[in-house]
Amino acid sequence: MAASKRADRRTALLLIAPAMLVLVAINIYPFIYALYISLHTFTLGRPTPPRYIGWSNYRDLLDDDRFINSLWVSFKFVAIAAAVEFLVGFALAFLFSAKLRGMATLRKLAILPIMVMPLASGLIWFYIFNENFGAMNWFAFLLGAPHRIPFLTDGKLAILSLVLADAWQWTPFVMLVMFAALQAIPEYVYEAAKMDGLTPWQTFWRVTLPLLRSAIWVVLVLRVVDAFRMIELIYLMTRGGPGGATETLSWYIYSTGFLDQDLGSAAAEAVVMIIAVSIIAQIFVRRLNYGAAT
Amino acid sequence: MPRVEFNRICKTYADGTRAVVDLDLAVADREFLCVLGPSGCGKSSTLRMLAGLESISSGDLVLDGRRINDVPPQARDMAMVFENYALYPHLRVFENIAMPLVARRRPRAEIRERVQQVAETLQIVEYLRQRPQTLSGGQRQRVALGRAIVRRPKMFLMDEPLGHLEAYLRVQLRAELRRLHERLGATTIYITHDQEEAEAVSDRIAVMENGRLQQLGSLVDLLDRPINRFVAEFIGRIPINMLPARLAGDGQNLQVGAAMMPLSGAQSAKLRSGGTDPLTLGIRPEHVALSSGSAGETISGLSGRVRVIEPQGDSTVIIADTPAGRVSALVPSGCVPSAGEVIELHFAMDCAHVFGADNINLLRAARNSE
Amino acid sequence: MSTIVPDKKNAVGAATGARNLAIYLAACLFVGFGLFPLYMMITTSLKTDQQTFAWPPVWLFTPRFQSYYNALFVFGGRSADHYLFNSLVVTLSSSALAVFLGAMAAYGLARFRFRGNRDVAFYILSTRFAPPVGFIVPIYLMVQRSGLLDTQIALIVVYTSMNLSFVTWILRGFFLEIPIEIEEAALVDGYTRWQIFLRVALPLVRPGLAATAILSAIFSWNEFLFASILAPGDAATIPVYLAGFSASMNIDWGEYMAVGTMAVLPIMIFTLALQRHLVRGLTFGAVR
Ligand SMILES: Nc1ncnc2c1ncn2[C@@H]1O[C@H](COP(=O)(O)OP(=O)(O)OP(=O)(O)O)[C@@H](O)[C@H]1O
Ligand SMILES: [Mg+2]
Numbered sequence A: 001m002a003a004s005k006r007a008d009r010r011t012a013l014l015l016i017a018p019a020m021l022v023l024v025a026i027n028i029y030p031f032i033y034a035l036y037i038s039l040h041t042f043t044l045g046r047p048t049p050p051r052y053i054g055w056s057n058y059r060d061l062l063d064d065d066r067f068i069n070s071l072w073v074s075f076k077f078v079a080i081a082a083a084v085e086f087l088v089g090f091a092l093a094f095l096f097s098a099k100l101r102g103m104a105t106l107r108k109l110a111i112l113p114i115m116v117m118p119l120a121s122g123l124i125w126f127y128i129f130n131e132n133f134g135a136m137n138w139f140a141f142l143l144g145a146p147h148r149i150p151f152l153t154d155g156k157l158a159i160l161s162l163v164l165a166d167a168w169q170w171t172p173f174v175m176l177v178m179f180a181a182l183q184a185i186p187e188y189v190y191e192a193a194k195m196d197g198l199t200p201w202q203t204f205w206r207v208t209l210p211l212l213r214s215a216i217w218v219v220l221v222l223r224v225v226d227a228f229r230m231i232e233l234i235y236l237m238t239r240g241g242p243g244g245a246t247e248t249l250s251w252y253i254y255s256t257g258f259l260d261q262d263l264g265s266a267a268a269e270a271v272v273m274i275i276a277v278s279i280i281a282q283i284f285v286r287r288l289n290y291g292a293a294t
Numbered sequence B: 001m002p003r004v005e006f007n008r009i010c011k012t013y014a015d016g017t018r019a020v021v022d023l024d025l026a027v028a029d030r031e032f033l034c035v036l037g038p039s040g041c042g043k044s045s046t047l048r049m050l051a052g053l054e055s056i057s058s059g060d061l062v063l064d065g066r067r068i069n070d071v072p073p074q075a076r077d078m079a080m081v082f083e084n085y086a087l088y089p090h091l092r093v094f095e096n097i098a099m100p101l102v103a104r105r106r107p108r109a110e111i112r113e114r115v116q117q118v119a120e121t122l123q124i125v126e127y128l129r130q131r132p133q134t135l136s137g138g139q140r141q142r143v144a145l146g147r148a149i150v151r152r153p154k155m156f157l158m159d160e161p162l163g164h165l166e167a168y169l170r171v172q173l174r175a176e177l178r179r180l181h182e183r184l185g186a187t188t189i190y191i192t193h194d195q196e197e198a199e200a201v202s203d204r205i206a207v208m209e210n211g212r213l214q215q216l217g218s219l220v221d222l223l224d225r226p227i228n229r230f231v232a233e234f235i236g237r238i239p240i241n242m243l244p245a246r247l248a249g250d251g252q253n254l255q256v257g258a259a260m261m262p263l264s265g266a267q268s269a270k271l272r273s274g275g276t277d278p279l280t281l282g283i284r285p286e287h288v289a290l291s292s293g294s295a296g297e298t299i300s301g302l303s304g305r306v307r308v309i310e311p312q313g314d315s316t317v318i319i320a321d322t323p324a325g326r327v328s329a330l331v332p333s334g335c336v337p338s339a340g341e342v343i344e345l346h347f348a349m350d351c352a353h354v355f356g357a358d359n360i361n362l363l364r365a366a367r368n369s370e
Numbered sequence C: 001m002s003t004i005v006p007d008k009k010n011a012v013g014a015a016t017g018a019r020n021l022a023i024y025l026a027a028c029l030f031v032g033f034g035l036f037p038l039y040m041m042i043t044t045s046l047k048t049d050q051q052t053f054a055w056p057p058v059w060l061f062t063p064r065f066q067s068y069y070n071a072l073f074v075f076g077g078r079s080a081d082h083y084l085f086n087s088l089v090v091t092l093s094s095s096a097l098a099v100f101l102g103a104m105a106a107y108g109l110a111r112f113r114f115r116g117n118r119d120v121a122f123y124i125l126s127t128r129f130a131p132p133v134g135f136i137v138p139i140y141l142m143v144q145r146s147g148l149l150d151t152q153i154a155l156i157v158v159y160t161s162m163n164l165s166f167v168t169w170i171l172r173g174f175f176l177e178i179p180i181e182i183e184e185a186a187l188v189d190g191y192t193r194w195q196i197f198l199r200v201a202l203p204l205v206r207p208g209l210a211a212t213a214i215l216s217a218i219f220s221w222n223e224f225l226f227a228s229i230l231a232p233g234d235a236a237t238i239p240v241y242l243a244g245f246s247a248s249m250n251i252d253w254g255e256y257m258a259v260g261t262m263a264v265l266p267i268m269i270f271t272l273a274l275q276r277h278l279v280r281g282l283t284f285g286a287v288r
Helices: A002-038 A056-063 A065-095 A103-110 A118-128 A135-142 A155-183 A187-195 A200-211 A213-229 A232-237 A249-258 A263-287 B043-051 B093-103 B108-122 B137-149 B167-184 B195-201 B219-224 B229-234 B265-274 C017-045 C049-053 C066-073 C080-111 C117-129 C132-145 C152-177 C180-188 C193-204 C206-222 C225-230 C238-247 C253-282
Strands: B002-012 B018-028 B032-036 B058-063 B078-081 B155-159 B187-191 B204-209 B212-217 B241-247 B253-256 B259-262 B279-283 B288-292 B301-312 B315-322 B325-332 B342-347 B353-355
Touching (some): A002 A263, A002 C080, A002 C132, A002 C152, A002 C193, A056 A263, A065 A155, A065 A213, A065 C017, A103 A155, A118 A232, A118 C017, A118 C238, A118 C253, A155 A213, A155 A232, A155 C017, A155 C253, A187 A200, A187 B078, A187 B093, A200 A213, A213 A249, A213 A263, A213 C132, A232 A249, A232 C238, A263 C132, B002 B043, B018 B187, B018 B212, B032 B043, B032 B195, B043 B155, B043 B187, B078 B137, B093 B108, B108 B137, B137 B155, B137 B167, B167 B187, B167 B195, B195 B204, B195 B219, B204 B219, B204 B229, B212 B219, B212 B229, B229 B353, B241 B265, B241 B325, B253 B279, B288 B325, B315 B342, C017 C253, C049 C253, C066 C080, C066 C253, C080 C152, C080 C238, C080 C253, C117 C152, C132 C152, C132 C225, C152 C206, C152 C225, C180 C193, C206 C253, C238 C253
Parallel strands (some): B032 B187, B032 B204, B155 B187
Antiparallel strands (some): B002 B018, B002 B058, B204 B212, B241 B253, B241 B279, B253 B259, B288 B342, B301 B315, B301 B342, B315 B325
């Protein structure tokens, strides 16, 4: 028996090793490498070799107004987008649970945006928000706007325009996941609630919501993490502008590294971001009850 | 005034299944009514319509003189024990039982006290902090029962509330339920598969089959005066004997195989007025007596060979092959013939039932009229 | 109010007509909002420049396919079909690799007890949350160092690793659902562990393989960030090509939208095909 146990362990190792190898190469090693780079001056395309400068890239970040601003913009964007997507998507999940004819078809149509290439959604919304001929301005005009609205070139509006584009793509995702979670609640639970005399409101708070808890966690964390790293919409619609109003941390890293070609600072920023996201993800992974994972 | 009235209630499910057909039933205030019937006969459907969980296809459901077809369950003030328990998976046992009280915003101390009390009655105190998934079927069932009896509702609806318990606990708890009923006086409708339990707890028993109410009465009524062949066969601890029979030419005897069974005057009158061949004689094993050895002088005997002997404690079931078919008899364990022996079977004809071609019991109430 | 508790069709107090109408209206409004941008993309790809820039916007017009022709058959330089083909190669290779390696790892995690099993599983899951932009600098340097810049190999490896997390998690769930007795029976019949994996377990999780393959394909097809940095030139995929348009001064909106349409529509068909497993895939099995 012991021999077969050892053989089992070897088989397991052989099965898992290739995947782990890829992950070590593309996930663990790059993280360590990013740490290394962040301790050096490192400019893209310059022949001088990287020079060790200790923690000064990190110290510089603290005095870097653009970096501080990008944290704040990221926070704003993530908070607004995740909140809007979650609340609307959650409400829609109930709406689409109505047992009416044709609802299944409407649901299938509603989730189409989820799979649109993010860059293409940026393209479309860039077009729709165009100040001169975009449909959004036409609707604004129909609703009585006195002049053209600079959706993407006004500091306050630009971030909201990004939120709208992001919400267009991801509200259906929230809806879909919450819908599935709602369907997974057995009918008898609601029957018991009726017999126990719970009002619809009590049923929602005391029965439905607690039963959706793990689905809510998944959806919230996915939305927060994915909104945090979103870059395509910014690339196409605002490029961080106007005046840094939409410069999120993701975009700031991208532009430090590959527009300003300062890889050392970009790596330091990246390390900060990875650690931030890891903390969020850890909280999440720990809270999720995967049962079978033990 | 009757508390609940079912007036020509029908239930047809979306897939066309006719679960309940033309149900007419009145349940009196403070009555404890048991519903018996084979699996799939529409018992749960009836109960769920009464609870308001299932829409009523046609007919009127009347509670205290008010039609309640469209009243939502919350407003009916009934407590229910679900067939599948229907416990809240995310709540602990304590919270499950407390839910009806929480819904009514009872004070915390009262909730704690009442849940504790119910848990003691049902012997589930040690599980109060567990979640339903970690409980056995019988434990879950008691939690479901607890959630119902923690309230003081107008009515209790119980769908096989003790079905998963062992005999000992079952007997204990059914006595508890009966006591509770006597204390609270809430009208109770109780579904069970156990006739003995039905007799023990209920005032009346309703027998259903194929979505229809067959007969309503005490267990003695159902045993001694079954309205039709179905009730006769369904009720009874040991299946009733059913033998093809014919009314003899003189009208005074029932011919079963070669044997002649004498009928009383009232019996023969009933059979002559209503009976057409073919008839079926129904006689319970309790009403079959044996005498061993050669054919005696009695004409009411049917001779047969013993095939099977099933000891059942202080009595024994003897199954014998006779020219008229298989007949079982319940005899005291002291005088059991041996297998293969030829015996004489005597029917206590005053306890016999005779069913016509339409399966109606032609001799119903025969004994009363004597 | 009553919408907060989903009701059964034949429950007492069934929905009223007015409420149903309101639900339909709200649902249609949302679907309309979802489809409108796609409608804009497709119609713009069929418009002339004049129609595109018209104010008020033109809603009814005769479609013309010139933009598609321009995008695909332009002379001199690369046309869209080159990048579509690049995308196809990268997508197919990386999804096949991710599903194969992921299935192996998932089986190992689902079926063998060993110290650290749980840690490995959670580590693989946690890579789902790794922010790509955080890894772009070191990966760029690694790729540059190995001389693989602007090759499909670089993208294939990166995409494989990005897809591994959810492929492994979903398939692990599928494997856990196979009754262990089936495999034990095969073991008794003299199959080796490896044979059981290939001939018994894999065929049983075929729906999972299909679902994860399609999801991997969608993510690889849609990925932009790594593609734009690691393969900006000849090996560029379609999103990178698409992004190139926005950089030019005079955007040819018709052609731009035509390329966009060609990049997006195939995926829509996959989405519809995937319906059943979409939620499970997108939440790596946490919600079914
Ligand atoms: N939701 C439903 N949809 C369609 N048919 C149903 C539904 N519920 C019950 N039925 C059918 O209605 C009939 C009566 O079912 P019901 O549950 O009332 O039986 P029951 O007497 O409670 O049986 P049991 O003793 O097994 O609990 C059965 O034929 C059943 O298949
Ligand atoms: Mg039932």
